[in-house]
Amino acid sequence: MxxxxxxxxxxxxxxxxxxxxxxxxxxxxxxxxxxxxxxxxxxxxxxxxxxxxxxxxxxxxxxxxxxxxxxxxxxxxxxxxxxxxxxxxxxxxxxxxxxxxxxxxxxxxxxxxxxxxxxQDATGLPLLTPMSEIAGRLAAHAAATYLTAPEGGPGLLLGGSPGVMPARVVVIGGGVVGTQAALLALGMQAEVTILDTSARRIRELEALFGGRARVVVSDPESLARELAQADVVIGAVLVPGGAAPKVVRRTDLGLLKPDALLIDVAIDQGGAFESSRPTTYADPIYIEEDIRHYCVANMPGGxxxxxxxxxxxxxxxxxxxxxxxxxxxxxxxxxxxxxxxxxxxxxxxxxxxxxxxxxx
Ligand code: NAD
The missing domain is CATH 3.40.50.720 (NAD(P)-binding Rossmann-like Domain)
Structure with missing residues (x-):
């Protein structure tokens, strides 16, 4: 051949x-x-x-x-x-x-x-998973980078410093992307909350993180509470075969701190935030409703x-x-x-x- x-x-x-x-x-x-x-x-x-x-x-x-x-x-x-x-x-x-x-x-x-x-095999989508793993890790990198003042952020170090509070990262969707994003953010000493709708996945995440990350059922109340305290929100949801559910509506953006950063990894499936639109590495961030959005659609390409x-x-x-x-x-x-x-x-x-x- x-x-x-x-x-x-x-x-x-x-x-x-x-x-x-x-x-x-x-x-x-x-x-x-x-x-x-x-x-x-x-x-x-x-x-x-x-x-x-x-x-x-x-x-x-x-x-x-x-x-x-x-x-x-x-x-x-x-x-x-x-x-x-x-x-x-x-x-x-x-x-x-x-x-x-x-x-x-x-x-x-x-x-x-x-x-x-x-x-597709019994484990899922074996040729998609490696890129989700990388995109998840890169989401934590993007969070660390774009929280800094020279990159237009509020000037926060993701992991804080001895005696100074770390940044709060909220990950919506605790699958492959979300788990890797959380692991890397935790590795940088951030405070991490993972929201997911699947009871089975929440049990698996509890076992995996052993209390190091807070794992919470995603519902309107928990979402509103977490959004209000977040420095970074990472969108990592997937409904196999379908468009990503719009978990954060445009009207929810008012709940966020003004200098919060949204990172929508699910943008390749349409995005988890209603206000998301695809960007590239050439110009990764835009501001919508006064909130910074990072929506690079081919993160592993970086x-x-x-x-x-x-x-x-x-x-x-x-x-x-x-x-x-x-x-x-x-x-x-x-x-x-x-x-x-x-x-x-x-x-x-x-x-x-x-x-x-x-x-x-
Ligand atoms: P996954 O199936 O492993 O995980 C998705 C998780 O989202 C599941 O745990 C599911 O229970 C949860 N979920 C579904 N609906 C939810 C809701 N309404 N609220 C909270 N949680 C919900 O998927 P994955 O491999 O982690 O991929 C996540 C997204 O990242 C996909 O859209 C994928 O296409 C995208 N992705 C993007 C890039 C990029 O470069 N931007 C690269 C790889 C993957």
Whole structure:
């Protein structure tokens, strides 16, 4: 199988879909690996590392056109649609339900597309979890950074200092993102409260944090109380397959301290705060209703070296099976089968099909 990896061309996206170590394994398996020149540089992998691994360096056009299986990180953007074709298998994040033009391009081309975010096994979404872990940790970093005065914040040190109170961090949604955000904030000595609606998850969080973080059932009363005392509020909710619930309404913003910071990690699913809109690392913060909002939609893209390793650790075993033959890999692995979004010009994932009832 000819396996290709191209350079990501979305703004400020430097992750890469395959590491040199992964390339070496594929070559040892008997595959040919094509790598677009410069594809791994932003993630810390110079071209010569891929060459040493036995991969062939090629141009962007040749990598797309000559690959039978193409691995990426982000969904193809419009300038890449022309490379989609019937005898291509594409393995990457796709987020099709929010992207009609890409969905139509994949269907028109007849490409077999497998989306990282819909691969699902008994543990959940194994190719999404590593990025949630990183986004959660980065949320604590963002909290520490943007509470400082030079970054426009109130001038608070997240963990306080001996004899001086720490900042209060309220995490809404105690799943993967929320847990990692809380762990890192606690590591920096912040005072942390986690709100969640799931009784089961609240029990798990109690056991995990052992009293170090306050774990509270999220209801209007607890939310209002916590918002009033928060220095930072982190939105980390998810309803699988759906848009994020608007937990903090625009009218709730009046409850906050004027210099509180909102960090909406759930922005990629529409956001947990009614007043949220997506931002990028180029301009991460905006002010709405006098409250600062941080809503970067691709937080892991800011740490491409770490994110690439975390992502490819999870994706590589699936990629290796796909390289051995996509059709057999899909039949033999129910988790991977759930990742298939388009095949032979048809939508094959129920959630995407629901979003586009008029498409085949
Ligand atoms: P998860 O499923 O592990 O956790 C979500 C938690 O939210 C669950 O514990 C659930 O019980 C809780 N929840 C649901 N509705 C709630 C409500 N109304 N109030 C309080 N809690 C509620 O999900 P995750 O992997 O932690 O992802 C969280 C969000 O972060 C998702 O929207 C995901 O897409 C997003 N995310 C964003 C980035 C980024 O770069 N911005 C990166 C990774 C993940």
């Amino acid at each position: 000819r396996v290709g990896v191209v350079k990501e061309i979305k703004t400020k996206e430097a992750r890469v879909g395959l590491t040199p170590a992964g390339a070496a394994v594929l070559v040892a398996d008997g595959h040919e690996v094509l790598v677009e020149q410069g594809a791994g540089v932003g993630a810390g992998f110079d071209d010569h590392l891929y060459e040493q691994a036995g991969a062939k360096l090629t141009s962007r056009e040749d990598t797309w056109n000559d690959s039978e299986l193409l691995v990426k990180v982000k969904e193809p953007i419009a300038s890449e649609y022309g490379f989609l074709r019937e005898d291509l298998t594409l393995f990457t994040y796709l987020h099709l339900a929010a992207d009609r033009p890409l969905t139509e391009a994949l269907l028109d081309a007849g490409t077999l597309s497998i989306a990282y975010e819909t691969v 740490v491409p070296q770490t994110s690439t390793r975390a992502l490819t650790n999870a994706t590589f075993p699936y990629l290796r099976r796909l390289a051995a033959g996509p059709a057999d890999a899909i039949v033999g692995d129910p988790a991977l089968a759930l990742g298939v979004n388009t095949r032979d010009g048809k939508l094959t994932h129920h959630a995407v099909a629901l979003a586009f009832a008029d498409l085949p």
